[in-house]
Amino acid sequence: MASEALGWPLIEEAPSASDLAKCVHCGLCVNACPTYAITGLEVESPRGRIHLARAIDEERIPLTATVQNHWELCLQCRACEAVCPSGVPYGRIMEGARAQLDEAAPSGRWQRSLRRFVLRNVIARRRILAAALAPIRWFATSRLRGLLRHGGILGLVAPLARLEAQLGRPGAPFRPGRRPRAETPDAVSLLTGCVMSELFGDVHRATVRVLERSGTEVVIPEAQRCCGALSAHDGDLTQARQLARENVVTFEAVGNGPIVVNSAGCGAAMKEYGELLAKDSRFAERAQAVAARVVDFSEFLAGRELPPGSLPARVTYQDACHLAHAQGIRQQPRDLLGALAGCELVETDGADMCCGAAGLYSLVQPQMSAELRARKASQFRQHRPDIVVAANPGCQMQYEAAVREAGIPARVLHVAEALDEAQRRAAGRRPRP
Numbered sequence: 001m002a003s004e005a006l007g008w009p010l011i012e013e014a015p016s017a018s019d020l021a022k023c024v025h026c027g028l029c030v031n032a033c034p035t036y037a038i039t040g041l042e043v044e045s046p047r048g049r050i051h052l053a054r055a056i057d058e059e060r061i062p063l064t065a066t067v068q069n070h071w072e073l074c075l076q077c078r079a080c081e082a083v084c085p086s087g088v089p090y091g092r093i094m095e096g097a098r099a100q101l102d103e104a105a106p107s108g109r110w111q112r113s114l115r116r117f118v119l120r121n122v123i124a125r126r127r128i129l130a131a132a133l134a135p136i137r138w139f140a141t142s143r144l145r146g147l148l149r150h151g152g153i154l155g156l157v158a159p160l161a162r163l164e165a166q167l168g169r170p171g172a173p174f175r176p177g178r179r180p181r182a183e184t185p186d187a188v189s190l191l192t193g194c195v196m197s198e199l200f201g202d203v204h205r206a207t208v209r210v211l212e213r214s215g216t217e218v219v220i221p222e223a224q225r226c227c228g229a230l231s232a233h234d235g236d237l238t239q240a241r242q243l244a245r246e247n248v249v250t251f252e253a254v255g256n257g258p259i260v261v262n263s264a265g266c267g268a269a270m271k272e273y274g275e276l277l278a279k280d281s282r283f284a285e286r287a288q289a290v291a292a293r294v295v296d297f298s299e300f301l302a303g304r305e306l307p308p309g310s311l312p313a314r315v316t317y318q319d320a321c322h323l324a325h326a327q328g329i330r331q332q333p334r335d336l337l338g339a340l341a342g343c344e345l346v347e348t349d350g351a352d353m354c355c356g357a358a359g360l361y362s363l364v365q366p367q368m369s370a371e372l373r374a375r376k377a378s379q380f381r382q383h384r385p386d387i388v389v390a391a392n393p394g395c396q397m398q399y400e401a402a403v404r405e406a407g408i409p410a411r412v413l414h415v416a417e418a419l420d421e422a423q424r425r426a427a428g429r430r431p432r433p
Contacts (some may be wrong), residue, residue: 098235309422
């Protein structure tokens with residue numbers, strides 16, 4: 001039932017009037033917005049969602065289930081920020097808006113409570129998360145998966161079919177604790193994250209190998225936590241700040257070197273720790289200092305001397321939203337791939353438009369996620385790449401499904417995996433499976 005109360009339910013987390021006022025409703029954001037591209041509706045554009053937030057801030061309308069639905073359909077891809085001439089901090093506005101839903105959601109409260117429980121008590125707790133994902137890792141490599149898929153049984157349960165389509169073949173988990181202390185002053189620390197450590201351990205291993213081949217010592221702090229991005233995007237800013245504080249303490253303890261992140265969403269979140277903890281007198285300056293050390297994997301390698309690599313294949317790189325739009329990193333991954341012998345880079349239309357993964361989005365908004373994935377599948381079908389390269393774990397999962405929908409035998413790799421494979425091939429070693 002919609003609340004009739006006017007104003008923000010959680011005023012201390014509400015989007016600021018100054019942030020909202022930066023939007024002059026010019027409309028340049030509209031054509032960059034994935035949900036507007038699908039629906040053609042003004043209320044499903046950044047401009048429309050900000051208009052709703054301003055109406056609530058000015059106490060002209062209450063927070064209703066309809067408003068909630070428009071906000072929750074947003075992918076928070078931040079493509080609008082990249083094209084906004086007024087510098088509207090849309091990501092910050094939307095996180096503040098969603099914090100209101102955590103306080104007083106007009107509808108779907110039990111779903112939001114369940115998500116908060118999972119994010120706080122499963123995703124953010126390494127051992128519990130490992131236990132929860134162990135059956136998924138087993139299923140991904142089991143004969144049962146093939147039997148269910150080819151027997152058509154999975155198609156009878158839509159959520160299971162979606163999950164199976166997104167699963168690649170996860171390798172062994174990657175655990176923090178390897179070399180927890182630096183031996184050289186130019187060592188880098190690696191963020192291992194939460195889900196990525198459990199389902200994308202091979203990406204971390206490839207990352208370490210490529211960094212070490214570049215002459216870089218890699219330190220992996222054991223006490224690090226989930227970056228907090230999933231909680232922040234869902235509106236649980238209290239949890240996001242707590243995880244940020246713990247990571248600030250952890251990465252302070254390992255020195256002042258770069259913090260390399262190979263997940264676009266995690267990197268964007270950590271680069272904004274200073275903003276997230278700006279009102280915390282104990283952590284504000286410390287968070288700014290840690291955030292200034294964060295670099296994306298491709299950003300760190302750009303311009304460095306690397307071993308030769310060979311990747312004789314048609315390769316398409318698909319921009320991760322929080323790498324291209326939030327961090328402004330577009331060319332570095334392409335330059336790294338383009339330097340590999342035999343690599344034919346194929347650009348697709350809409351390479352920088354969201355694939356529909358967006359953290360938990362594919363689970364909570366499956367229809368919109370599927371429509372955005374279908375756009376990618378159409379492009380893959382047209383260009384027929386041998387390898388699809390991504391820079392974010394959620395994107396990798398979405399592209400596994402898109403490649404299958406496209407009906408092409410393409411592989412999906414992270415940038416680090418592509419570089420690792422190419423370097424091994426050039427050195428005369430068999431690429432890792």
